[in-house]
Amino acid sequence: MTTLLSVSDLRLSFGGLLAIDGLTFSVNEAEVVSVIGPNGAGKTSAFNCVTGFYRPTAGQIMLRGRSLRGLRPSAVAALGVARTFQNLRLFGELSVLDNVRAGAHLWLRQNVLDALLHTPRYRRSERECTEQAHHWLDFVGLRGDRYGEARHLPYGEQRRVEIARALARRPDLLLLDEPAAGLNHGEKTELLDLIRRIQALGVAIVLIEHDMGLVMEVSERVVVLNFGKEIADGRPEDVRRDPAVIEAYLGSDTHA
Amino acid sequence: MTRVPDTTPEGAPEDTVRSTAADTAESTGGSATAGAARAAAPDEATGEAVNETTNEAAGPARKTAEVRRRGAGRPPTRASRLLQNRWAGLAGLLVALLAPFVNATPYALSVMTSAAIFVMLAAGLNIVVGYCGLLDLGYVAFFAVGAYTSGVLATRLDLPLVATVPAVIVVTVVAGIVIGAPTLRLRSDYLAIVTLGFGEIIRITANNLDVTGGPSGIYGIPGLAGSPVAFYYLTVVVVALAVLGAARLGRSRIGRAWRFVREDEDAAEAMGVHTYRVKLAAYIAGAVWGGLAGVLFAAHLSAISPGSFTFLQSALVLMAVVLGGMGSIPGVVIGAIVISILPEILRDLADYRFFLFGVLLIAVMLLRPQGLWPARSKEVP
Numbered sequence A: 001m002t003t004l005l006s007v008s009d010l011r012l013s014f015g016g017l018l019a020i021d022g023l024t025f026s027v028n029e030a031e032v033v034s035v036i037g038p039n040g041a042g043k044t045s046a047f048n049c050v051t052g053f054y055r056p057t058a059g060q061i062m063l064r065g066r067s068l069r070g071l072r073p074s075a076v077a078a079l080g081v082a083r084t085f086q087n088l089r090l091f092g093e094l095s096v097l098d099n100v101r102a103g104a105h106l107w108l109r110q111n112v113l114d115a116l117l118h119t120p121r122y123r124r125s126e127r128e129c130t131e132q133a134h135h136w137l138d139f140v141g142l143r144g145d146r147y148g149e150a151r152h153l154p155y156g157e158q159r160r161v162e163i164a165r166a167l168a169r170r171p172d173l174l175l176l177d178e179p180a181a182g183l184n185h186g187e188k189t190e191l192l193d194l195i196r197r198i199q200a201l202g203v204a205i206v207l208i209e210h211d212m213g214l215v216m217e218v219s220e221r222v223v224v225l226n227f228g229k230e231i232a233d234g235r236p237e238d239v240r241r242d243p244a245v246i247e248a249y250l251g252s253d254t255h256a
Numbered sequence B: 001m002t003r004v005p006d007t008t009p010e011g012a013p014e015d016t017v018r019s020t021a022a023d024t025a026e027s028t029g030g031s032a033t034a035g036a037a038r039a040a041a042p043d044e045a046t047g048e049a050v051n052e053t054t055n056e057a058a059g060p061a062r063k064t065a066e067v068r069r070r071g072a073g074r075p076p077t078r079a080s081r082l083l084q085n086r087w088a089g090l091a092g093l094l095v096a097l098l099a100p101f102v103n104a105t106p107y108a109l110s111v112m113t114s115a116a117i118f119v120m121l122a123a124g125l126n127i128v129v130g131y132c133g134l135l136d137l138g139y140v141a142f143f144a145v146g147a148y149t150s151g152v153l154a155t156r157l158d159l160p161l162v163a164t165v166p167a168v169i170v171v172t173v174v175a176g177i178v179i180g181a182p183t184l185r186l187r188s189d190y191l192a193i194v195t196l197g198f199g200e201i202i203r204i205t206a207n208n209l210d211v212t213g214g215p216s217g218i219y220g221i222p223g224l225a226g227s228p229v230a231f232y233y234l235t236v237v238v239v240a241l242a243v244l245g246a247a248r249l250g251r252s253r254i255g256r257a258w259r260f261v262r263e264d265e266d267a268a269e270a271m272g273v274h275t276y277r278v279k280l281a282a283y284i285a286g287a288v289w290g291g292l293a294g295v296l297f298a299a300h301l302s303a304i305s306p307g308s309f310t311f312l313q314s315a316l317v318l319m320a321v322v323l324g325g326m327g328s329i330p331g332v333v334i335g336a337i338v339i340s341i342l343p344e345i346l347r348d349l350a351d352y353r354f355f356l357f358g359v360l361l362i363a364v365m366l367l368r369p370q371g372l373w374p375a376r377s378k379e380v381p
């Protein structure tokens, strides 16, 4: 197992607030690692640091031995990292297919002249792009209308589209920020299956999730954050029994 | 990896947060309801203009696969939209080509030629405002740069106007970079103000330089065709190609990237779209379209002066884009024709015509806020 992503001693502060205070974890190829923690623990901020949206105050972020610090988000994406957002960030007024085509942006080989003259290369790349988009929508099991605007889909379907868009990037590392949020029981079961199928493609996944059932089921390892500090990192069954984790989740209730 | 990653320029030490819009903490319940609300929003689309199906070359096997995938329940009326847009374009071109047979007075030809040039301006600004969502209030700057570059070169160096076109393209690209490179790093509301300023700077510069003829401008610019009718046809052909080009760009990789940026810059970046470069590309494309329209303008009037390139002109082009339907090619063509012809039709009303012009515009925007021919993102399967 080779290490894909390694984050060491990551720190991020907003003015006086330490959102992340020394986070260290690594992800191997094709591994599912979950990041859990109470609200405001700094999970999303950690994603934003890895993907270049936030600039960490200190620490190292390495992807296959290459530093991601200081890269803009599109450069991080170009290195094979894709993500979803906690509050759905689809291109609402564009068609579902166009949303997924966004993931194929970096793979398309066509230039402005191809587009102006509609060269065979343009037609081929557009056709491939559309086929790819259909493929990934099939993969995530989208049932709704893929030709209409994304914002008209039901919420659960929009979540699927966002994952399809990220997969169309064909990443080595996929960051999912609370993908089960707002899903019903049946949809969660399908999500679990989807995560396993993504992993089977050889994609490593970092999962932020509050649904403990899902986390325990899919993760090889779990990293626990609390107030920006890492309080546990280990196998799900060990983390679940860790007193510090129980304390963080249940607060003073455990002592009451 | 297929793309060489580029580092962000250093030197913004305080810049810990690249984007505050990227997920801040939000409760799961909150995001769920927000998503549901967005999903339920019923209002009409403003998206892709001309939706040519991208899988047209796909074989029949692909077709059946698609039908299977789609299942039932799709209204059949939508299948004809591709043809509708194609036919609308051809019908528009036919009308433009036949118009001189109906009325070929010098006045009518001049009005129609101006309208065609205005269509080209609107098609160019639509790339910036409609596709990419960047509010540009100084678009006339590029129109001026194109007109002056060709006018100055043609009169000073005794060149035919066609020979100035390569220089015009180079100069407008440079102007697009010079104006766009610093401003496109700004948030969109600042962008509007800065572009407004640049529009004025170009005009005032032309007003004060000797080479541009100062306030009186440049006279005796050679034409591009022998007669007004011939020039009108030449203009229609050039403008039709420009409109087609803009539409094709809009349906390509770069065109989609423009819309991704318009819809959500952060999500676009996360998918690997270098949003800054993509915005600059939109700006440069708009600049070239505007500059080439400027060449036609110089040839049409044979004289140009700073008075032709005021803020009002920028505002009118923007109005054409908004009136027709931002991001919609048929829309902006119609919008441009309405904006340029209507004042002429109302000419008999003398002093009241601009008043009535304004009232009509307000009425249209109230009755059809999405524009006369709004863009649709609905795709034809």
Ligand SMILES: Nc1ncnc2c1ncn2[C@@H]1O[C@H](COP(=O)(O)OP(=O)(O)OP(=O)(O)O)[C@@H](O)[C@H]1O
Pocket: A014, A017, A019, A037, A038, A039, A040, A041, A042, A043, A044, A045, A046, A086, B017, B019, B020, B023, B024, B025, B026, B027
């Ligand atoms: N852009 C920002 N500016 C200022 N403070 C921020 C910003 N983004 C996050 N924070 C703060 O950093 C802390 C960590 O937030 P973050 O969103 O990472 O939490 P989280 O673990 O994802 O929580 P949740 O489970 O609610 O999504 C919070 O206190 C939050 O208010």
Ligand SMILES: [Mg+2]
Pocket: A043, A044, A045, A086, B023, B024, B025, B026
């Ligand atoms: Mg979060």
